[in-house]
Amino acid sequence: MPSVKDSVLGLLGLATTNLAHVLPTVRQSPQLASRNIDDFYFPSGAGACSESQMDAINEWIDDVTDILIPAALDALDAYTPNTAQTLMALLGVEYDVILNEPKDKDELATIKRWFDEAHSFLDGKLVGTDYDHDKAWIFCGDNYQEHKSVNDVAYNTEGEALKDDDGEDVRIWQVPEYAAKLSQGRVPVWIPDVNAYRFARSGDFLPGTPGTECTAARAFVYTVSRNLIIDVCTSGKEGGLFEFGSSDVIDGVEVTEHQLIDRLRSQSVILLHETFHAIRPWDNDHAKNSHQCYSLAISDRSKAQASPECLALFAAAMYFQTNSQDDEKWVFWRLYAEHQDDAWGDLAKSPAA
Numbered sequence: 001m002p003s004v005k006d007s008v009l010g011l012l013g014l015a016t017t018n019l020a021h022v023l024p025t026v027r028q029s030p031q032l033a034s035r036n037i038d039d040f041y042f043p044s045g046a047g048a049c050s051e052s053q054m055d056a057i058n059e060w061i062d063d064v065t066d067i068l069i070p071a072a073l074d075a076l077d078a079y080t081p082n083t084a085q086t087l088m089a090l091l092g093v094e095y096d097v098i099l100n101e102p103k104d105k106d107e108l109a110t111i112k113r114w115f116d117e118a119h120s121f122l123d124g125k126l127v128g129t130d131y132d133h134d135k136a137w138i139f140c141g142d143n144y145q146e147h148k149s150v151n152d153v154a155y156n157t158e159g160e161a162l163k164d165d166d167g168e169d170v171r172i173w174q175v176p177e178y179a180a181k182l183s184q185g186r187v188p189v190w191i192p193d194v195n196a197y198r199f200a201r202s203g204d205f206l207p208g209t210p211g212t213e214c215t216a217a218r219a220f221v222y223t224v225s226r227n228l229i230i231d232v233c234t235s236g237k238e239g240g241l242f243e244f245g246s247s248d249v250i251d252g253v254e255v256t257e258h259q260l261i262d263r264l265r266s267q268s269v270i271l272l273h274e275t276f277h278a279i280r281p282w283d284n285d286h287a288k289n290s291h292q293c294y295s296l297a298i299s300d301r302s303k304a305q306a307s308p309e310c311l312a313l314f315a316a317a318m319y320f321q322t323n324s325q326d327d328e329k330w331v332f333w334r335l336y337a338e339h340q341d342d343a344w345g346d347l348a349k350s351p352a353a
């Protein structure tokens, strides 16, 4: 049983110096399936990924399809009280303690469908009819994006300069479709290889300084001319996606008692987050961390259940719940890692409302 002091520390999320538990390596061999990475387009010019970046992306795709998503789906199927408590905390799925089932089974079915669709997407199936191609693009870094002025020559989807009837160059502002975007205060950005303009919000960039988008994100997703693009940042905050941390889900993340689930957010979990954007590009980040998920789970649970971050953190929690060493089952009822027995002890003292 945890002492009162321990419980308070847990709620505050203060790191303790308890034993560190290192998970066993799950991947059996370094052989990388080329199946998944072939399911994407990669640019050959600006924005191309290096060989080591490609290897890393390949591993993350494998992690997500073979480990994270199955961990979430298996847990949703089994629906143990541990899973139910975490589902309630992160996604607002209400739990009937007497019947041991969700109060609204449709909510559970919808969440399962998001994970199924994320898996299909990473297996190369673009869901829906929103795209002209059956594959998404993966770019590395954000320096490939060419900032254009409204007076620059406009290009067509073959990357050729547009001409008017007199053979004169057409400017970006003269193309009605583009002019409509400009009138909304958007900034034209040319995407090479895809041969399309992206009309970014001016806040996404400091005009004339490519590379600024990756300072605010480790990865991001957008659509351009019915193409879906996943951008994996190579530089920026916290060293960027490729350099970030030395641990990921597969190499063994250290879990310590009272550790916030957000701190177990590996590169693979980030890719899963972006994958949820990819299957629902119209959906925004309603929650950006577990505490925001927790608030949303109470105030507007349908938004929590559609939030990429809340879904991705749930998958991470289920991974640690089911893959921890036998004598050390971790649960995340309160968003922080707790020993399963401790969590049950607290429940006995104060039953979940």
Ligand SMILES: [Zn+2]
Pocket (backbone or CB within 6 Å): 273, 277, 285, 308
């Ligand atoms: Zn996001």
